Amino acid sequence: FTGVSGSGKSSIVFDTVAVEAQRQLNSTFSWYIRNQLPKYERPQAEAIENLTTPVIVDQKPVGGNARSTVGTMTDVQPMIRALFARFGTTTDKKPSSLGVSAFSFNDPQGMCPDCDGLGQSIALDLDKMLDRSKSLDDGAVLFPEYKVGSPDWQIWAKSGRLDPAKPIAEYSAEELDTLLRGTGGKVTLKTKSTEFQTNYEGLADRFERLNLKRDLSALSDRKREVIERFVTDGVCPSCRGARLNAAALDVRIDGKNIADYSSMEVRDLTEVLTGVTEPAAAPLAKAARTALERIVSIGLGYLTLDRPTADLSGGEGQRLKMVRHLGSGLAGLTYIFDEPSIGLHPRDVGRLNELLRALRDKGNTVLVVEHDPDVIEIADHIVDVGPGAGVHGGEIVFEGSFAELRKAKTRTGEALRRGARVKEEVRPPTGELTVENADLHNLKQVSVAVPTGVLTAVTGVAGSGKSSLISGAFMEAHPDAVFVDQSAIAASSRSTPVSYLGLMDPLRKLFAKETGANASLFSFNSKGSCEECQGRGVIITELAFMDPVTTHCGVCEGRRFKPEVLEHKLRGKSIADVLELPADEAVEFFTEKALLPK
Template identity: 40%
Template structure:
């Protein structure tokens, strides 16, 4: 937080000029500088330590594969060296090893061993498991990502025991201002740090303190006063991160700027959305133009001008439905957004919710049976436990989450929702299926059909109908256009400029060999099917499994997508719903959805 907001830059300057004892310029208080960084952890504040429970199977011996690292599997060269060294009882379970033997097995330096047995290598070296891994990591030639990943899973991060995670050396930590060192200040909540600066009146410090308090005020105004400068940016929620970026703009003296924000309310609680709107207004009032792509009704109502695009999604969209003031949009009968803002979106009776244990009467609800089925009460008999959660803002809490029902984890931004679920719950319940907005699959080759697995069924259908090899109907196999390798386009390297993408001249973007396009099912080629929207494909196919899989994609609001649309063209919200559709056909899972309404219009949220 301190470096991203630049408050830490001014804090270092303050300690270099006003702190006692004086030790020199501000670089001496930087953990990114050799002069200020802790000598033990090199300014990282953390160190890698072996996780013995991960690397050892305590119930097995060395010869049985008790060391889980792949280089030490039973019969491997590294295991044979341990056996030949005669340093350990290799047939004894690791749980019976003394602490001294375990330390030797893990941390021993390189020992040159001799074997005078006829026909064997005369000299070889033994080194501890961790010693060997760390030596390899220090190799200047670097490691492959696969090797690094294989090693990393046996380590965990702990605070450096020299600097206690502060990242600074002893000399920097010894400098004080009003009996506080720089480490104590960066660990304070911003609310408390703001009060601390009020007591500094010295003329030498005042200009620096004034700048810092102005920056802290911006963060406090948008509800981030509970954060500290030492908080790692990677642990911030999406809403917190968004507001930190925007708070920096309040301190910017530039005017007549154009700011474009893509859904700034993502991850925000309703209370935080009002703070965000206030922040947007302040940026506007400084003489700037603010353009916001947004679905949230409160932001739409607060805007000076609204441009509504529609009327629907995909091929049914792309038109300007309205330009004008929010109140006028409410009166526009052609705009779905306007109908939602004016609460006129329902043509019939809105389905009621049933209380737990209350009998549901589908025939009286005026909604179709598919919707009513989701309204029946679910009774839970089991719970999933989270115990002693204390990550980030969490106060050593324990929570029971009921099974077999929909549970919503809510609260203001930064209250600990993500920490509770993604850091604590998933660690204790790794079997859960996580559906978030991270990139999915091989992005330029994958599409909704391949990701959800329905394309395998479609290819089988074509194979049975034509009597041809199923591989012909794959753009990643023998049916692929040879010129573009089934991509449908070619990338031209422009050397010092960005690469240019051109539609393949051989297949004209259809990804297949010409002969494959001649094999038809119900008058359509495989490329024709990939160009269908999901809604069209549901009507085209009669295979129950295909229709069921495509129906799930349709039910999560993706009926407008083409089956063959490249995954790298999907928005974050669309990608998340494709993931959701790929998992919904499975039974008995625990699903963890990270803000599934992100990127959705009010109408899409209701359907979701």
Template identity: 50%
Template sequence: MVSSRQVSADQHRDHTAADSHDLIQVRGARENNLKGVSLDVPKRRLTVFTGVSGSGKSSLVFDTIAAESRRLIDETYATFIQSFMPSLSRPDVDALRNLSAAIIVDQERMGANARSTVGTATDAHTMLRIMFSRVGEPYVGGAGAFSFNLAEGMCPECEGLGKASTLDIDALVDRELSLDEGAIKVPGYAVDTWQWQVIAGSGLFDPAVKLADFTPEQWEDFLHKPATKLKYGSSNFTYEGLASKVRRSLLGKDRESMQPSARAFADRALKLTVCPSCGGCRLNEAARSARIAGRNIAECAAMQINDLADFVRGIDNPAVGPVLDGLRSTLESLVEIGLGYLSLDRESSTLSGGEAQRVKMVRHLNSSLTDVTYVFDEPTAGLHPHDIQRMNNLLIQLRDKGNTVLVVEHKPETIAIADHVVDLGPGAGTAGGSLCYDGDLDGLRASGTLTGRYLDHRVRLREDVRKPTGFLPVAGATLHNLKDVSVEIPLGVLTVVTGVAGSGKSSLIHGYVAGGDGVVVADQSPIRGSRRSNPATYTGLLDPIRTAFAKANGVKPGLFSANSEGACPACKGIGLIYTDLAMMAGVASVCEKCEGRRFTQEVLTYTLRGRNIGEVLDMPVAEARDFLTERQARTILDRLVAVGLGYVGLGQPLTTLSGGERQRLKLAINMAKTGTTYVLDEPTTGLHLADVDQLLGLLDRLVEDGNTVIVIEHHQAVMAHADWIIDLGPGAGHDGGQVVFSGTPGELVADGTSLTAIHLRDYVSRP
């Protein structure tokens, strides 16, 4: 791998031009915590940006370079088109020169549309449809006849969603009330709202009559009448039965994308099961009847991608030659990127952040575009060391096509393939935002920066592993790809569960350990709540802060809550005004009345030790720990610092936190418990090499306090530090699902033959 990088780098060096057009020039970047950063980033090279969490990497790469590229491209559209697009402000930077079009490949979920799958997201399903429309037997129609998103191909019963729904009518309405009395319990249908007026003003029934007294015909119209154009008075409108409308609106949405009130309603009202007509494959009977080599399109979409790639390689038909080539290439790219264990019919919304990023990456590998800037956010997240090598190869492929590749990354294996390294810091938050190093890898090692010092740092195996106080048995586990797994998980020690992506780690731990008595799960899933939630509200820290402000000023604590009396009336205490653009992304602009400070002017006149409530909530956790002397506040802040969140702002919206930050926040609020089993899912995500040492110290403290800690993790430093390792595999998908090792890290290094054993042995043997 290294030799490949060196050869490529030598080839690139031959073509290095002296003029500035081969450099992205950044001058005076001040976005977020950046302190006037100026540097030149070489184009058509692979540049890795490093630094501790909160050092300013994302502010420089995403919020400055990529954001300005996107803004300039948007400005090329006609004014009429721009009027329908979100308005992007110019980053806080003196100058940016020689930008190329930026394509951001991040870990954001791929949308909440229930109709989006791995196949539709990569266009592999489109190519499958074309292939079946041309050579499938019997012939059933064009490519649209095999689409579950088109009427001609979708299952008529579930309308292409693969799910049947059972609606609880009593969760929708109170039959003992009339419409005028608020009988409809669906969010958005309160008395006098537009939705309510359409029903009450339909003329189909008397809104003053109790629902229980409706005639059978009225009840049918009220709940199930198909969309019908009606005229009432001088108004024309479309009426649709309440049950039909609610079912349609809820089925097409992912629960996590809904507002909390709507999600709670959906959980109560709608129960989903596999569609009995199509068996969950979403397609009608005609689409399922056509076969190629004995398989129909639904069976192909349900196959593991590596098996499907083998199946497609066995098809040789000149009628679909170019389509076959494209499909083979896409499937092989998915396998190469470590996603061969997925299937094309897997819903996009169920992918992890790392999986979503790799699926997006596949779309670009075979692109005809060159000389563009690809921006990646920790592309190795969720990857076993075995798979990181594959990811590195793909990043190099993109660069060698003539593209500029910018990668925000902590893993030394990926830093090692960089042509150029930019190190930001030296600390996080207000202590970061400066350029610490800018140059090649050898220079970084000799630079004396925190990243340079830790680049070759190795965590050694424990000399004396802690002894289990007991065991938690798991017997006959068969969830997903687990193959009748039986294993004993030790208690009272640090256990690391590892294995390649898709080997069954999460199925074992989340399926059979999480949810038990005394088990605390700290994972990277979104924290349920609104855009008003922040670390201060989530951890309970706001309560002692409000009490301290109230006591110091002789007023009510409620004034110091942006969700209560003290809120700015214009933005309702959010600090931003959100404009809904219907089908397009909404636009958020800073509230002009409070200038984003969220509170009324009166509230901001009250101070605590010279700071108002807005200034305190703007403080990073570490600064607040020095400022707040109240005992309850200090206890919470100490925990937040202990989990490595000292740089996060107290009032920073939870929606802006990364998966790793969300996980550490969940851990912080549960740290006080003893005799607990903690389950952590890849806690090193987003952590600098130096921060991993701090995390290991925290895990040790939890164990020494009498807890059991179970960590799903790929990071070799965590494996080496563990008391016990459970390794799943040997491969992914149906090639995994078995426990290939259970014992101490020393035993795994000495005698193990799995991929984990090979990489851990190499890690601990390096000087």
């Protein structure tokens, strides 16, 4: 499926074909199971026939929490754990008596007790937490939640154990220990509405218990950013980043423990497993090796099993998702890919094409939304959507082969025929931004000077370290840089492009100035919202054990506002009329500086 961005490719493939296939598949299960599954609404199509079970491989980042690694995502790590549990020996050559769970950093039996299996040690930095020149009364504690007067602050200042007017720098060793690690006794705390007692708890103990002994990735971005200002992190000194306890790390196969296996590049680990020839262990080693060889075959042999999935680039993540399906014995499925070539080096696109062909040749249907000519070229059938984007798209403008598409009078056909031109003049840089001795992931003591005032492209094969260099090392060295990544926009169901861009407020003020009405009247989240649908424009009816039903609101006809709001006009258009304008028409309509592009 080809066409310009916004032409409707994803609407056909994902919002129509994929949704209906998922909906019909779920309908084959019992009501009990269906109630546990996601609900899919029937798409707006008269008929969709000959569907098969869908497997969707989208662009969403792999993500995962701090405990998710390449090994856990690809299901290779459980095989390695079983191998060590059954055939590993301790350093004194005795057979291991540990179970499989004892080799898992996500299980209490196996995780390092000091870092809880995270491999990272995060500690409170007292120099960042305390202004020792001040007293408790003067705000010596800098953590926002422990500000003067707060319930937490009262634990120490109102305990009777410490002088709240005395500068921290003048505390004796005993007083400082009481502030940071003291225990025992009750403290009476007061708020505006109540008074209650709580146990005395030292500042450091309280901060660590509530903020550090948990997965920081599960917190909101704002909360995590605040906490990170008061801590230092590094490799756990107990397990040295291995995540496991001493008993698990003591078990070895041919002199290597499970942490050694996990830290090896996949291509090297594949060779090591070839050397496991003991008859009882060989089948398990072979199964793990087969899974690893699939990872190597798609160009990811440089990864390690202990690599966190949150650190993977978009291209790496999508190919790992594909690996999970290559080992499947199922046939007759419909695989649906969303621009799988994104983030791939031209060298790796060839490997991607081989994977797509392999899935097809197993008897599956493969649907691909794509822009890359090298991927489009291998398709057996091409559907071009257009002719333009948005309201100018939504039609099938071509169907046929790649050779026919090159001759077609569509935007895609024209782009395939057009040759690229090399830029002749290059703008001189105005300065440079440096990165010194970066060694994150695949980077090997890399130092680079990025020129300023010009457009710089960072290139290289997938996995060479581009993302590590820029999103990791560069952003750490220059935190004020604006980082635009591939993550989804964090927004509520009421968020719209105009509100996300910060243009809704000036737009409301413009209508208020023109009409003399209150600005809040022109918000579908405030006074102007339709009372029937609460400003959503649609009414979603959740039916027990049934798929939800979404209908346009019959009162506002999907326009979100009360009828009286729409009577107020700006140059002949209501607020709903303006919000329905395509962006290119909106640029022509508005003359006000607050809304025009800068």
